[in-house]
Amino acid sequence: MVSTPVAGRRPPPRANRPAARPARRPPARPTPRRPARRTSRGRALGPLVLVAVLLAAVAPFWREEEGTPSVLAGCTVPGTDVAVTTEQAANAATIAAVARSRGLPPRATVIALATAQQESRLRNLDYGDRDSLGLFQQRPSQGWGSEAQVQDPVYSAGKFFDGLVEVPGWETGRLTEVAQAVQRSGYPEAYQQWEPMASALSGALLATSPSALACGAEPGAGPATVADRTAVVTEAARREAGAPTVEADGTVSIAGAGWPEATWAVAHAERFGLTGIEMDGWRWTPAAGWESTPSTFELPLRLRLA
Incomplete structure (x- = not known):
């Protein structure tokens, strides 16, 4: 018996065909990696970091008051x-x-x-x-x-x-x-x-001992000639430290001076252009500060200018 299609019905679907394979694309070539771009924030921080490093390096040598x-x-x-x-x-x-x-x-x-x-x-x-x-x-x-x-x-x-x-x-x-x-x-x-x-x-x-005040001095500071420096030292000592005596070698000695006067001389060493100070078995120089020198026990404060 032949079956007759019923009105309104769709014919049965055809058998599914296998899906077509997609065409193969050649493998993509690797793209060279570009260095990451710095953000604007990174660029802004760069100089600040450099400044911070420099400040940290010079901090031990900086003071508060005007350079x-x-x-x-x-x-x-x-x-x-x-x-x-x-x-x-x-x-x-x-x-x-x-x-x-x-x-x-x-x-x-x-x-x-x-x-x-x-x-x-x-x-x-x-x-x-x-x-x-x-x-x-x-x-x-x-x-x-x-x-x-x-x-x-x-x-x-x-x-x-x-x-x-x-x-x-x-x-x-x-x-x-x-x-x-x-x-x-x-x-x-x-x-x-x-x-x-x-x-x-x-x-x-x-203070009544050495090294209470640690000072250095710029080389070449003070008056240019020994004679000029001697004049400055003797005048200042007369007014502030005691009676000065200029010895044959140009050294200025101050009889009766103690450690406060020796520290006074250290504080003025750059102004006077002193090369050394001797006091009671100690010697001061701009480069080394106070050092014990038992061989030079001299009670008068001695200020050397050459």
């Missing part, structure tokens, strides 16, 4: 973070010397150093607010002295101490209040921040 040089051309107080230029050290040593010459206690030196640090950063300035000048920014118009006088560190330190000893209770009073009573500054609290620094520096300048 202070390395320890090789400056002074430090061992065991503390106090570091000053040779100019600052010399001025601090002069202030301490004036206090010693007046028989004032160490507290006077501390107060004076903190005051000078705040007023001038221990530099003998030839400018200031209105007519203020010198280490303590004293004003000639206010009766401190002439312009030349207030720019003389010995004179200006003496004038500060004249005012200091007139302040009631200055020996035990709060440093910034005592300093303000002398200076009458527009920033009366500013002196207090320098007390730790001034205490450490004063202790080094008044």
Whole structure:
């Protein structure tokens, strides 16, 4: 019997044919890998990293105050973070010397150093607010002295101490209040921040042993000739350290001087152009600092200029 297709029905599908294979493509050649591009952030950080490395390298030789040089051309107080230029050290040593010459206690030196640090950063300035000048920014118009006088560190330190000893209770009073009573500054609290620094520096300048103040000096600093240096040394010693004597070989000796005077000489070594300092079995040179030399037990402080 022949079957008749039913209306509306689709014929049965044909048998499925196998799917045609896709055409083979040749294997892709490997593309050379390009180096990864740096991001803009990476490019920006590159110079910063370099700067950071350079700063880390020079950090031990940098100081806070306006381009202070390395320890090789400056002074430090061992065991503390106090570091000053040779100019600052010399001025601090002069202030301490004036206090010693007046028989004032160490507290006077501390107060004076903190005051000078705040007023001038221990530099003998030839400018200031209105007519203020010198280490303590004293004003000639206010009766401190002439312009030349207030720019003389010995004179200006003496004038500060004249005012200091007139302040009631200055020996035990709060440093910034005592300093303000002398200076009458527009920033009366500013002196207090320098007390730790001034205490450490004063202790080094008044110490009775070597190496309390470690200083170096730039080669060739100071006056050019030995005669000129001798004149500078003898005049400064006469005013700040004691009676000087110039020996036949050009060495300047200071009889009766002790370790504070020897440290004074170290602080001024660059200004004087000293090549060596000898004191009680010790010798100081700009390159090596203090070294024990038992063969040279000489009590007079001796300053060598050649």
